[in-house]
Amino acid sequence: MSHVDPEQLAGLALDPDDAPADVREHAETCPECAGLVAAFTGVRRRAGEDALVAPPPGLRAKVLEEARAGGAAPTAPAADVGTTRRRGVPLWLAGVAAGLALLAGIGLGRLGADGGDTPEAVQPPTDDSTVVATTALTALDSDAERGEASAVQSDDTFTIRVSASELGDEPGVHEVWLINVDGKRMISIGLLASGDEGEFAVPVDLIDEGYRIVDISVEPDDGDPTHSGVSLARGELT
Amino acid sequence: MTIIPFPARAARLYGGPVVTEATAFRDEQDDSVHTLAARLVAGEETALEEVYDRWSPLVHTYALRALRDPHEAEDVTQQVFVAAWRSRHTLTPGPAALPAWLVGIARHKVADARAARAREAGRLAAVVALPGATDNAVELPDEEVAERLVVRQAVEELPDPRRTIMFLAFWEEHSHAEIAEKVGLPLGTVKSHVRRGLMKLHQQLEGVRHESR
Numbered sequence: 001m002s003h004v005d006p007e008q009l010a011g012l013a014l015d016p017d018d019a020p021a022d023v024r025e026h027a028e029t030c031p032e033c034a035g036l037v038a039a040f041t042g043v044r045r046r047a048g049e050d051a052l053v054a055p056p057p058g059l060r061a062k063v064l065e066e067a068r069a070g071g072a073a074p075t076a077p078a079a080d081v082g083t084t085r086r087r088g089v090p091l092w093l094a095g096v097a098a099g100l101a102l103l104a105g106i107g108l109g110r111l112g113a114d115g116g117d118t119p120e121a122v123q124p125p126t127d128d129s130t131v132v133a134t135t136a137l138t139a140l141d142s143d144a145e146r147g148e149a150s151a152v153q154s155d156d157t158f159t160i161r162v163s164a165s166e167l168g169d170e171p172g173v174h175e176v177w178l179i180n181v182d183g184k185r186m187i188s189i190g191l192l193a194s195g196d197e198g199e200f201a202v203p204v205d206l207i208d209e210g211y212r213i214v215d216i217s218v219e220p221d222d223g224d225p226t227h228s229g230v231s232l233a234r235g236e237l238t
Numbered sequence: 239m240t241i242i243p244f245p246a247r248a249a250r251l252y253g254g255p256v257v258t259e260a261t262a263f264r265d266e267q268d269d270s271v272h273t274l275a276a277r278l279v280a281g282e283e284t285a286l287e288e289v290y291d292r293w294s295p296l297v298h299t300y301a302l303r304a305l306r307d308p309h310e311a312e313d314v315t316q317q318v319f320v321a322a323w324r325s326r327h328t329l330t331p332g333p334a335a336l337p338a339w340l341v342g343i344a345r346h347k348v349a350d351a352r353a354a355r356a357r358e359a360g361r362l363a364a365v366v367a368l369p370g371a372t373d374n375a376v377e378l379p380d381e382e383v384a385e386r387l388v389v390r391q392a393v394e395e396l397p398d399p400r401r402t403i404m405f406l407a408f409w410e411e412h413s414h415a416e417i418a419e420k421v422g423l424p425l426g427t428v429k430s431h432v433r434r435g436l437m438k439l440h441q442q443l444e445g446v447r448h449e450s451r
Contacts, residue, residue, distance in 0.1 A: 010434070043439045047389055059294070059312055060291075066320045
């Protein structure tokens with residue numbers, strides 16, 4: 001399937017009469033493109049707001065003063081940036097690590113409660129490893145649950161643990177990717193070789209650079225090493 | 239446990255043409271926001287100043303519209319940026335991360351201000367019978383207000399001539415032909431500016447929606 005260039009769809013949203021017939025026809029039959037046209041129309045409708053009102057000039061100094069005074073975060077280890085970095089834990093992970101034990105607990109609990117068949121989820125970290133980020137995996141075309149993924153820090157290694165479920169029986173192998181949050185870059189980190197579980201060591205730099213979206217694709221045996229374009233599950237590590 | 243905001247279009251991220259599309263969506267503006275966010279996370283005070291200078295009108299206007307009280311709006315604005323500084327480690331740098339994150343914090347602070355107001359009203363009501371303390375009937379929902387303000391902010395930040403063209407097209411509702419005449423650019427160029435401008439606004443809005451879910 002080939003889609004219409006978004007710029008053409010923007011044109012269609014702005015003035016249907018001005019759009020080429022093939023663009024119009026495609027958008028009529030393609031839900032994805034129609035969705036984008038609708039989104040563009042929604043944005044257009046939200047234009048027209050009056051100019052923003054700046055706060056009174058004196059407020060800036062007050063904000064900066066209060067920020068300087070209370071510098072460090074009261075609850076989180078943010079002041080400890082230097083140490084955090086030396087341990088090699090990326091800042092964004094360090095920031096959320098504290099709350100994650102709790103969050104992960106809740107997440108699993110919920111999964112068990114409404115799923116019934118709890119997948120063999122993330123193993124509890126061993127003594128010297130810490131789960132620093134997790135995500136639920138879901139289908140792309142619905143919110144259907146597809147398991148979980150987590151990022152585990154252990155000494156100097158960094159591991160992505162995947163515990164997928166209900167990936168379907170489409171023929172092919174299941175490949176695990178990290179997609180950058182910039183939407184431009186992606187990298188394969190391995191295959192789910194046995195069942196739906198896998199552990200993949202990755203350089204921590206990748207995570208730092210924004211490769212945080214875990215994606216599982218089904219890859220036909222066609223000799224093409226790139227992503228097939230068929231994603232079965234996805235989630236962003238947070 | 240976040241779900242990516244573009245599930246329906248996700249497949250388009252792959253392969254040649256898709257990468258081109260994502261690239262077209264990015265520009266220097268995005269990179270500068272990304273860098274600014276990273277500096278804030280690292281604890282640079284000058285980054286806080288820049289963040290304040292760039293987004294305090296957005297936050298303040300939102301608070302003003304949501305609370306309809308200049309003093310409270312000022313307080314909330316202050317709270318938002320102080321809170322942003324103190325919880326900067328929770329920010330994940332990204333092209334739309336900053337406004338999205340700030341709007342998210344502002345929503346919480348507005349809710350706090352409303353709760354305080356309600357408590358106050360409760361105390362007063364015990365003494366004096368007050369007529370309906372809130373009249374939200376004709377107001378837009380907060381979320382809609384936030385989105386409209388984000389669109390306004392995003393247009394303000396476009397480089398000229400795109401900015402001017404967008405204002406002429408969307409605010410003054412001129413036709414593309416009229417705009418072409420006004421700004422002295424070919425019609426095709428004007429159309430392209432409006433389309434790309436719309437795509438950029440969409441991108442900003444998506445960022446905010448994603449962040450504030």
